[in-house]
Amino acid sequence: MKKRVWLPRILSIVMVLLMVVAVISLIGLPWIVAGYINYAFAYTGIAFVRQYFLGVLYASGFLALAVLYELRRIFDSCVANTPFIMRNVTSLKRIGISAFIIGIIFTTKAIFFFTFLTLIVIFVFALASLFCFVLADVFEEAIHYKNENDLTI
Amino acid sequence: MGIMVNLDVMMAKRKIGLGELAEQVGISNANLSILKNNKAKAIRFSTLEKICEVLNCQPGDLLVYDEEEL
Numbered sequence: 001m002k003k004r005v006w007l008p009r010i011l012s013i014v015m016v017l018l019m020v021v022a023v024i025s026l027i028g029l030p031w032i033v034a035g036y037i038n039y040a041f042a043y044t045g046i047a048f049v050r051q052y053f054l055g056v057l058y059a060s061g062f063l064a065l066a067v068l069y070e071l072r073r074i075f076d077s078c079v080a081n082t083p084f085i086m087r088n089v090t091s092l093k094r095i096g097i098s099a100f101i102i103g104i105i106f107t108t109k110a111i112f113f114f115t116f117l118t119l120i121v122i123f124v125f126a127l128a129s130l131f132c133f134v135l136a137d138v139f140e141e142a143i144h145y146k147n148e149n150d151l152t153i
Numbered sequence: 154m155g156i157m158v159n160l161d162v163m164m165a166k167r168k169i170g171l172g173e174l175a176e177q178v179g180i181s182n183a184n185l186s187i188l189k190n191n192k193a194k195a196i197r198f199s200t201l202e203k204i205c206e207v208l209n210c211q212p213g214d215l216l217v218y219d220e221e222e223l
Contacts, residue, residue, distance in 0.1 A: 151194035153184045 008078035015072035026061045063098040096132030160189045178203045
């Protein structure tokens with residue numbers, strides 16, 4: 001059977017690039033947030049806003065980094081032609097938990113600073129989280145079938 | 154496992170080695186070893202048929218039901 005290995009290979013490289021971008025963004029976050037607050041909250045200038053935005057973005061940034069790392073591991077296993085391994089089930093569950101926490105973080109953000117885009121982010125991450133948990137269960141079942149098939153002579 | 158594969162007994166009776174049998178049946182040494190060591194979860198009729206043909210025996214000579222193993 002012809003395998004489409006190039007797609008996970010490219011995606012794995014994209015994940016590495018995104019991880020680099022995420023690390024650079026996390027390092028430069030204080031300046032990015034300061035610039036944004038000067039632009040969007042010029043009239044208030046309260047320190048709380050800056051600290052709050054930093055907290056939200058640092059927490060979600062590190063979780064996003066974890067998601068990218070786990071995604072890269074999944075894509076690498078696809079490149080190695082062994083996608084049905086328990087490690088990928090663990091990765092999917094970790095991605096699901098991370099996405100869920102990001103959703104909660106942005107829900108608190110929506111309470112203090114409500115924007116329509118925040119609502120979309122919450123919806124997307126909640127859906128991604130549920131999707132990952134379902135996919136983890138599907139993978140676990142697939143591993144079970146694969147083991148059964150491997151031991152059928 | 155209640156069903157045991159008595160492949161090693163039949164192989165000894167026919168004086169045939171693992172590699173030779175695997176080659177004649179058309180499966181890998183590793184898979185035949187899994188079967189011989191009772192690690193297999195299932196056996197295909199086609200594999201069983203081929204083993205019976207090569208060893209000139211009946212499925213009953215290869216498979217036994219062991220109640221104590223349950």
